[in-house]
Amino acid sequence: MAYTEEELKKELETKEYEYGFYTDIESDTLPVGLNEDIVRAISKKKNEPEWMTEWRLEAFRIWSEMVEPEWANVKYTKPDFQKISYYSAPKKKPQYDSLDEVDPELLDTFNKLGISLEEQKKLAGVAVDVVMDSVSVATTFKKTLAEKGIIFCSISEAIKEHPDLVKKYLGTVVPRTDNFYAALNSAVFSDGSFCYIPKGVRCPMELSTYFRINQAGTGQFERTLVIADKESYVSYLEGCTAPMRDENQLHAAVVELIALDDAEIKYSTVQNWFPGNKEGKGGVYNFVTKRGLCEKNSKISWTQVETGSAVTWKYPSCILKGDNSIGEFYSIAVTNNWQQADTGTKMIHLGKNTKSTIISKGISAGQSQNSYRGLVQINRRATNARNFSQCDSLLMGNKCGAHTFPYIEAKNKTAQIEHEATTSKIGEDQIFYCNQRGIDTEKAIALIVNGFSKEVLNKLPMEFAVEAQKLLEISLEGSVG
């Protein structure tokens, strides 16, 4: 790890929210509020075909009849959906082949974030589809991918260029009727990524998208659709940072994964949106629906590192429909100050010999509340289903809370389910041991937290693992009294 102690020290000094800056790019924003006209306007702005507009309108109608869910173990002021602008796109819509043509100001933003497109191109071998306030502005490595027949583009592009695929799969895993925020997203989604891996192709690089919330007062409604055709493999990374902002920002994304027979999808997320300041003011509301569908012998693996957002409400799930399919969920959720997280997974076992693994690590500090909520469901016909769940919580200080709400439903006698959860704190003896060896308390805690989350960090792709480790340390800074 090329990350020294001095660097950490420097980072800690500027720890409040280092990615909190605001890029001054002229944005094209729709008036606030939501009605059928706005939905039409969004669709029109994006030059979408008629069927897409209708699809959105139907979603809007469904949404208007729904009520906001309240069951999650979080408290927040509900966003006023009529006070949000639902579309914001950088005005100078860039269509570039090389980075030189990109707005220098935008490039500067990326540099501050530590994303050097050039460098990533050459060194990391990561194709980045940068989403800046909802419209994709740069797609690299497209050519390499195109040679293999891989489609990796923004979803609005996919709607125009690959309508058959989009029509066939959009909304099949997360239907518009699924929940309040999924319906809202379906009506107003601004942009997102689309990825299709053809039959038998192993994607040669990690696909990655960076999301940023930029325009004050605009919700970000991402829509991601990843389709892995038979016998293919793809690893997809999603990373997020957002500028510091005082009012709460709403983020309601939908991610749909489809793994056809014998395919494998690995989806990794690092989420570091603005969590609100030390008094609990501001911060992003993160209400996300993520779900994957597994056909025969396929595998979907979710890995997430959640350190940001004021309120998180997120349950990446797997529907294990095909026989012998596998679902995995590895998660680290860190909450500090006044953050609240209610996160977990759902594993729905439908096919025979299906397997699922859940490893969830929750770390709470400050006045935060961290909940794990998970469902393991073994249906009547899912013979020989197997599940293993482990939820560990680490508490720092006595003002925070760690909660576990596992739901286990079994209807087949051959099901084998194990669930275990523990809650603990960092032992004084552990810290003492480190102190004795010249490691200061702050660093010792970082070390222990790292060890605690190793099982999950190991599952992240290399590029992300380093970043995630850094994030963990920064997020927990100042939480030790």
Place this chain on the structure above:
Amino acid sequence: MDFKENMISSFMAFEDHVDVENPIHDIRTEAIKQFEKEHLPSKKNEFWKYTSLNPYFKKQYSVYPKLESALEFKDVKKYFIHEIDSYKIVFVDGVYSSYLSQTTHEGLDVCLMSAALTKPKYRLVIENYFNKVAPKDSLNSLNTAFSREGAFINIPKGKVVDKPIQILHFSTGNEANLLVQPRNLIVAGENSHVQIIERHQSLTDNEVLTNGVTEIFAKKRAIVDYYKIQNDRLNASLIDNTFISQKEQSHVSVHTFSLGGKLTRNNLQFFHEGERLDSTLKGITLIGDKQHVDHSTLVHHAQPNCESHQDYKGIYADHSTGVFNGRIIVEKEAQKTNGFQQNNNILIDDTATINAKPQLEIFADDVKCSHGCTIGQLDDEALLYLRSRGIPKKEATALLMYAFSNSVLDSVKIPELKNRINKLIAMKLGVSLGFDL
């Protein structure tokens, strides 16, 4: 008329039978108002997610039997743990049966709630404890509103009760749609020790519904062991609400043996009001025949240095449904808490269902809390081992199930009771094992 209206109008009729001048009646009136305000349990309620009472709410109920049913001891003897000497409080259709009971006032009070509620000498106890720990939700309030009869046990300071106390509720089903609502209060004074066995039993195949509330108060260093036998007929339904308030260094254990009944719901909640105390919740569920058992537990750790142990075993066959909804809450004051929760389940066939929800809500940092939940089947290799030694399949399976539930049976402190439970389980499994377990 819906269930709520039915109950509210019954309350008016009920008022004609009780002394409305009694201060208790204010509590009752308050409770019926609360009941009117609260929503009835439905699947939308997180705590009733897996158990529906809707079919019950569609019926009309009477809350008091019109005629008294007399029972002969020889007919019901088998439902008592008759091998041992004990105090007995027996109710038939919610009405006290003095003929079958054996109460006392010598050194301790083992008597009736109706007496406790009306006699002046108990006024202080009632004032201090009655309806003090039961939460004011819909079904508890309903019970409170109609509270009139049940067991009242008051053990003074330092008293070690010489023999167990048996509380039996018989239902004759002679009257259709009778809603029986017993109300029990147990106060165990400082350094006292008591063992209580409770059983609900219907005697015919008629439909029976019981909504009972038991409040237990364990004072400093008191030891209370409570055993519930639920081995009822296929048409009997029971909603059992038991609430325990514990003071420092007290030990309270509740064992629930759910071996039968159409629908059994056990709301069992422990509230801690002192340090260094210990709560134990254990249970064995063994059902089939479309039966439904729901264990909903709560241990509320609000004080430092306390321990709680939960251990529930479930074996489910033939269209039966099991629910385990266990909660541990650790408040931020409750440092050094040890909270353990274990729930193991076996599904015998593919028609049975188990829904488990072991929850932890923790606000303190210096605690050791863990929960484990498993769902599985009997080990084929173990079964083969036994069968290759000449033990028939049925017996071998039964043996393994005994082994599976042994950690619960082991902690039963009354040998005769343990024996009885063993026999009941053997009967359920259709085996007779030729050795002492």
